[in-house]
Amino acid sequence: MKKLIILITSALIFISCGSSQSPISKNSLNVHEIITETYQENGQFVVDEFLIREGALPQRITHLEFKNIQERSKYLKNRNENLSSGNSLFVDLDYDLVIGRKVWEVKNQWNLKWEAKYSEWIKEEFTQDFFLKHHISTDCADVAFVLRWIFARMNYLPAANTMAGSGKILSQDHFIRKWKRLKRDELWYKDEVFLAAIDYLKDTTYSKTLKKDTYPVELSKSAFREGVIQLNPTHVRVISQINYDGSGVPILKQYSTRPTGIRQMAQEVMLNFTSIAEVDGGFVKFRWPQKSKKKWKLVEAKKMKWFSKEQYKEFFLDGSVNFTKYLMNKLDIKMNARATVSSMLGAIKEFVFQRDGIVAEGYQYCLDKDCEVGTVTYDDWSTPSRDKRAVEFFDKINFVIEENLNKDPGIKDFYLELQLSTFVDLQYAQVGLNMLDIEELFRGSFLSYDPRDPIELRWARGPRMQHQALELKVKRLMDARDVLIKKAHTCRKTQKCFEGTKLFKELNTIEIDKELNKYFKGIKSLCSISEEYCLLSLHKNISNIPRFNSLPNLALVIRNGEVDLIKSLK
Numbered sequence: 070m071k072k073l074i075i076l077i078t079s080a081l082i083f084i085s086c087g088s089s090q091s092p093i094s095k096n097s098l099n100v101h102e103i104i105t106e107t108y109q110e111n112g113q114f115v116v117d118e119f120l121i122r123e124g125a126l127p128q129r130i131t132h133l134e135f136k137n138i139q140e141r142s143k144y145l146k147n148r149n150e151n152l153s154s155g156n157s158l159f160v161d162l163d164y165d166l167v168i169g170r171k172v173w174e175v176k177n178q179w180n181l182k183w184e185a186k187y188s189e190w191i192k193e194e195f196t197q198d199f200f201l202k203h204h205i206s207t208d209c210a211d212v213a214f215v216l217r218w219i220f221a222r223m224n225y226l227p228a229a230n231t232m233a234g235s236g237k238i239l240s241q242d243h244f245i246r247k248w249k250r251l252k253r254d255e256l257w258y259k260d261e262v263f264l265a266a267i268d269y270l271k272d273t274t275y276s277k278t279l280k281k282d283t284y285p286v287e288l289s290k291s292a293f294r295e296g297v298i299q300l301n302p303t304h305v306r307v308i309s310q311i312n313y314d315g316s317g318v319p320i321l322k323q324y325s326t327r328p329t330g331i332r333q334m335a336q337e338v339m340l341n342f343t344s345i346a347e348v349d350g351g352f353v354k355f356r357w358p359q360k361s362k363k364k365w366k367l368v369e370a371k372k373m374k375w376f377s378k379e380q381y382k383e384f385f386l387d388g389s390v391n392f393t394k395y396l397m398n399k400l401d402i403k404m405n406a407r408a409t410v411s412s413m414l415g416a417i418k419e420f421v422f423q424r425d426g427i428v429a430e431g432y433q434y435c436l437d438k439d440c441e442v443g444t445v446t447y448d449d450w451s452t453p454s455r456d457k458r459a460v461e462f463f464d465k466i467n468f469v470i471e472e473n474l475n476k477d478p479g480i481k482d483f484y485l486e487l488q489l490s491t492f493v494d495l496q497y498a499q500v501g502l503n504m505l506d507i508e509e510l511f512r513g514s515f516l517s518y519d520p521r522d523p524i525e526l527r528w529a530r531g532p533r534m535q536h537q538a539l540e541l542k543v544k545r546l547m548d549a550r551d552v553l554i555k556k557a558h559t560c561r562k563t564q565k566c567f568e569g570t571k572l573f574k575e576l577n578t579i580e581i582d583k584e585l586n587k588y589f590k591g592i593k594s595l596c597s598i599s600e601e602y603c604l605l606s607l608h609k610n611i612s613n614i615p616r617f618n619s620l621p622n623l624a625l626v627i628r629n630g631e632v633d634l635i636k637s638l639k
Contacts, residue, residue: 101160103130104234107141108277110209110303113327113448114141118148119234119273125164126245127235129272134445163247170244172266176225179357181374187220188294195295195309195323197333197419203258205267207325210276210305212334213298215267217355222257229358229365231281232273239270240358240365276305276350283353284370285378290400292375293352300350306337308352315405318412319397328449333423336416338409340465342393344385351380406473410466410484414504417462418493421507424455428527429497431520440520442545450520452527459511498528514591517541532595536603539592543585543611550581554628557621566622576621578628582614589614 104127106117118131135141177183195216200207205215214230221228221241229240244262251261258264279300286292299306299322306322320339325332345351354375356367370376384390397404431440431450440446470480488505495502502510510516515529517538529538557576560566566573592611596603616630626632 105145106233106275107145108275110276112303112454113445114138115275116141116144117233120160121235122160122164124166125162126166126239126243126269127232127237127273128161128164129234130159132272134448136443136445136448163245165246167244167246167249170249172241172244172248172263173222174225175227175241178359179226183224183226184296184354185294186224187217188296190220191216191295191307192310195307195334197323197336199334200325201331201333204331205264206329206331207271208327208329209303209325210274210279211271211329212323212325213279213300213305213307214270214274216296216307218267218270219257222260222263227358227360227365229282229367230270230274231278231367233275233278234273238358238365238367239273241266242365245269276300276302279305280350280353282356282367283350284356284373284376285347285380286352286354287375287377288352288379288396288399289375292354292377293396293400296354298353298355299345300353301345302349308339309334309336311400311402313400313402315403315408317405317408319402319404319409320393321412326455333419335420335423337462338413338416338465339393340468342391343388344380344382344392346386347378347381404473406469406477406480407483409469410480411487413462413466413469414484414487414491417459417466417507418491418504420455420459420462421493422495424452424459425495425497427452427455428520428524432522432524432527435520442519442549447520452516452518452520456511456516456518459507463508463511495528498524498530500528500530513594514542514587515539515595519545532598535595536592539588539595543588543592543614546581546585546588547610550578550585553578553581553621554625561622561624573621577619578617578621579619582617582619585614585617 101120101122104119104121106115106119108115108117113134114137116131116133116135117129119127120130121127133141133144135144200212200215207215218228220226227240229238231237232239243266248262248265251265253262254260279298283298283300286297293308293311295308295311297308299308304324306324308320309323310318310321312319318338322337322339323334324337325334354373356370356373358365359368360366380392385392385395396402427450431452434440434450435446438446440450466484470484473480485505488508489503491504492501493504493507510529513535515535515538517526517529519527519541522538522541526534526538526541529535553576557566557572560572560576566576589611592603610629613630618627618630620628624632
């Protein structure tokens with residue numbers, strides 16, 4: 070691999086939620102600049118830095134993820150100081166463009182017929198194991214980009230997307246030096262050049278660039294089809310199936326998640342949906358690439374055939390009108406409640422099966438890695454949001470049942486029988502559970518979501534494990550609470566922690582105390598069933614949880630529930 074060391078003598082990083090720019094400096098090679106992209110995706114605050122050179126594709130030189138915006142800002146400040154003082158940088162000459170070579174030749178152009186074929190292809194080919202079968206790693210936004218490029222490559226259509234950092238268009242006409250060593254093949258999944266190109270595509274695109282490349286789609290039967298993207302600032306989902314005749318789930322979405330990996334897609338049924346604001350995205354389709362003066366550009370959003378802002382109407386955004394119901398009525402999609410419930414329960418079963426694998430992988434990974442709370446590795450392998458989502462899935466099933474109870478009074482009994490007869494075999498947890506047991510586990514807040522915990526604790530089977538899991542959750546929250554209370558000592562002493570101040574907001578324990586109260590109820594419930602492992606009798610501070618006070622300016626005995634606030638005032 071050919072590299073050149075250059076000295077960066079001046080680079081100013083301008084931070085924004087989308088992109089930033091640095092001044093251009095010259096060296097003996099050519100004009101170059103470093104551009105920094107800062108954005109939020111899947112709960113992480115990300116920094117991507119790109120080296121931009123003439124006659125080359127952007128080279129991503131940094132990809133870092135931070136748990137909060139403060140940590141990211143601290144990094145960027147230090148990075149700016151280091152660049153200003155001058156430091157060396159490796160320039161990979163393999164990113165130089167090769168004139169006259171392309172990833173594939175364009176023989177067709179996008180039109181309404183090709184869009185219809187794309188929708189049919191998504192419906193037929195985009196199964197849950199599509200990326201797993203082809204050994205392609207994905208995370209959030211990757212799915213939408215890669216599907217489009219694969220279809221374009223198969224049918225000799227143009228593919229063009231905005232690159233992070235430079236803001237320039239990446240297309241099939243870009244070919245870099247290091248791809249010259251790779252083997253070509255007629256089949257896309259054997260074409261090493263194409264696979265390398267989509268790897269590069271994934272490195273230089275994300276949800277914010279996806280918004281630039283798309284337009285809000287009309288809510289019509291011809292426009293709202295498989296392949297439509299549901300976009301918001303932190304999540305991307307692709308409509309994979311629409312059943313008009315009531316034979317299954319009305320509208321099904323598939324998506325990937327973090328960390329980046331080769332995995333089955335997660336599925337989600339679109340129900341009781343509140344529309345997404347225009348500024349955040351919504352339901353969108355790709356704009357078509359067109360060549361102008363030897364360069365590929367994207368057709369202006371407003372000039373696309375199915376451009377419409379109907380989905381952004383106020384009554385959708387405020388939730389006063391159920392967007393999904395409106396859409397189903399407009400598209401004449403029939404609801405088969407029992408088929409929907411059955412399909413959704415199957416999706417939850419698959420979701421739980423995937424959690425089993427993530428739990429096992431995370432535990433092995435964290436045996437010799439730093440997975441402390443607050444690290445990126447902890448966020449990659451912990452499952453709090455995934456566990457919460459499981460409960461949301463069960464809630465959606467209950468929503469379908471309640472909505473159809475008048476038409477089908479027996480649907481509740483149907484669902485109960487289905488739960489009892491549907492089993493999921495957890496390979497790593499070495500247990501088989503029916504879906505009623507699964508629902509009780511998730512709803513009871515018994516499961517541990519910490520990747521450092523043993524597998525049996527992550528599934529919290531039986532009263533002993535459930536007590537242990539809750540005890541660990543409570544202990545960790547108590548430790549975090551104690552840290553904030555200690556920090557509030559000076560605040561209490563100087564009486565500067567009154568409501569509305571920055572210190573008051575930073576040092577209160579309102580959210581922690583809410584979580585502790587939730588777990589306290591779980592402990593109390595378990596103690597009523599099994600006293601053998603009851604924590605209430607063992608730990609006095611746990612018994613005090615309902616009396617905890619969250620305000621940072623109060624005395625410790627009041628904060629910790631040892632003295633009631635009302636009594637202290639008397």
